[in-house]
Amino acid sequence: MYYLTYRPKTIEEIDNVAPREIIKKILEGKSLPHAFLFVGQKGTGKTSTARIFAKSVNCLSNSFSKSHHTQKSVEPCNSCAHCKSIDKSSFPDVVEMDAASNRGINEIKSLIKESSFLPIAGSYRIFIIDEAHMITSDGFNALLKTLEEPSPTVIFILATTNMEKVPKTVLSRCIPVVFGKAKKDELVHMLQRICREEKLNISKEILEIIAQHSEGSFRDAAKLLEELVILNRLKEDEIKSYLGIRSKENLLGILHAKPISEALVWIDEFIHTGGSTKNLIEELLSQLHLMLLEKHKVGVKMPFSFSLQEIMLLMKVLSEAYNSLRHSPLESIPLEMAVVEFYSKRSEK
Ligand SMILES: Nc1ncnc2c1ncn2[C@@H]1O[C@H](COP(=O)(O)OP(=O)(O)OP(=O)(O)O)[C@@H](O)[C@H]1O
Ligand SMILES: [Mg+2]
Numbered sequence: 001m002y003y004l005t006y007r008p009k010t011i012e013e014i015d016n017v018a019p020r021e022i023i024k025k026i027l028e029g030k031s032l033p034h035a036f037l038f039v040g041q042k043g044t045g046k047t048s049t050a051r052i053f054a055k056s057v058n059c060l061s062n063s064f065s066k067s068h069h070t071q072k073s074v075e076p077c078n079s080c081a082h083c084k085s086i087d088k089s090s091f092p093d094v095v096e097m098d099a100a101s102n103r104g105i106n107e108i109k110s111l112i113k114e115s116s117f118l119p120i121a122g123s124y125r126i127f128i129i130d131e132a133h134m135i136t137s138d139g140f141n142a143l144l145k146t147l148e149e150p151s152p153t154v155i156f157i158l159a160t161t162n163m164e165k166v167p168k169t170v171l172s173r174c175i176p177v178v179f180g181k182a183k184k185d186e187l188v189h190m191l192q193r194i195c196r197e198e199k200l201n202i203s204k205e206i207l208e209i210i211a212q213h214s215e216g217s218f219r220d221a222a223k224l225l226e227e228l229v230i231l232n233r234l235k236e237d238e239i240k241s242y243l244g245i246r247s248k249e250n251l252l253g254i255l256h257a258k259p260i261s262e263a264l265v266w267i268d269e270f271i272h273t274g275g276s277t278k279n280l281i282e283e284l285l286s287q288l289h290l291m292l293l294e295k296h297k298v299g300v301k302m303p304f305s306f307s308l309q310e311i312m313l314l315m316k317v318l319s320e321a322y323n324s325l326r327h328s329p330l331e332s333i334p335l336e337m338a339v340v341e342f343y344s345k346r347s348e349k
């Protein structure tokens with residue numbers, strides 16, 4: 001899997017600029033903070049960066065190593081025994097915990113106890129707490145004192161997709177590192193790195209289309225690229241049709257002016273040529289969104305438009321179809337039902 005193979009292993013490889021620069025500054029600084037909060041949506045590198053950080057401060061051949069006084073770089077070497085063992089998740093001083101399943105007071109108490117021990121193998125014990133916002137309020141309260149005065153060889157890295165759910169008292173004791181959402185350029189940069197390694201010759205325009213459909217997630221972008229490579233759909237119009245961006249005739253155009261039979265045939269063809277209904281519905285909803293804005297005199301001119309009632313009806317049936325996609329035995333069914341509902345309700349009026 002590309003997204004695992006190309007998980008960043010060095011600070012330099014972290015493709016989002018802001019967190020990369022902050023982490024670098026912190027590691028190059030005189031004294032290390034002892035509690036961090038990594039905030040950002042899924043697939044933006046929180047876990048990857050936490051592991052790079054853990055390797056950096058425990059590496060045996062960089063500036064953190066006691067026997068390498070001449071080494072200036074804070075980058076983990078990725079080849080010493082400590083780096084390798086952290087990569088394999090077998091290093092005793094790096095503890096990864098998922099707060100979604102260990103959220104109660106007892107789990108936190110045992111974590112606090114563990115954090116009072118000296119490192120076994122490395123220089124620092126690193127506790128990476130994923131989904132930190134899931135910790136119960138009792139749990140957070142118990143953790144407060146430890147976050148404020150952890151033992152000098154302990155570093156806590158709390159990661160969350162949901163900062164609003166982390167109590168202010170906890171926030172104020174952590175150094176925030178904001179991962180946010182990946183930007184288009186950053187996604188393209190990562191995709192280019194994968195293409196270089198995989199010897200794929202894909203134009204920047206195509207990588208930009210992939211980036212646009214990845215919802216700001218490096219993981220999604222890497223997965224989408226891999227999907228397209230596996231399906232061998234790498235020409236621009238193949239990708240567009242796969243993503244539901246039909247260049248020739250658009251499904252909304254058919255819904256607007258043609259009979260239902262044509263809409264159903266279109267969908268059938270779309271699916272049989274490898275189109276993804278999930279992507280298609282996303283694309284349709286974003287076009288409807290633009291039409292809605294246009295109705296209220298904001299934004300661009302659309303080539304044609306529905307009435308306001310039709311837009312609302314389409315948005316409703318398509319959102320429902322989107323939500324039931326996962327449970328549908330056949331990918332086409334929710335969309336077909338939405339189309340049938342649209343035609344019948346529209347003619348009622
Ligand atoms: N900053 C980045 N630069 C390059 N690739 C990245 C970056 N962040 C993430 N990726 C890619 O996305 C994948 C997922 O990253 P990671 O697990 O670090 O994200 P996360 O923020 O912890 O996500 P989640 O909230 O879902 O746990 C990685 O395996 C890697 O392929
Ligand atoms: Mg993670």
Ligand SMILES: [Zn+2]
Pocket residue numbers: 058059060061062076077078079080081082083084
């Ligand atoms: Zn190393």
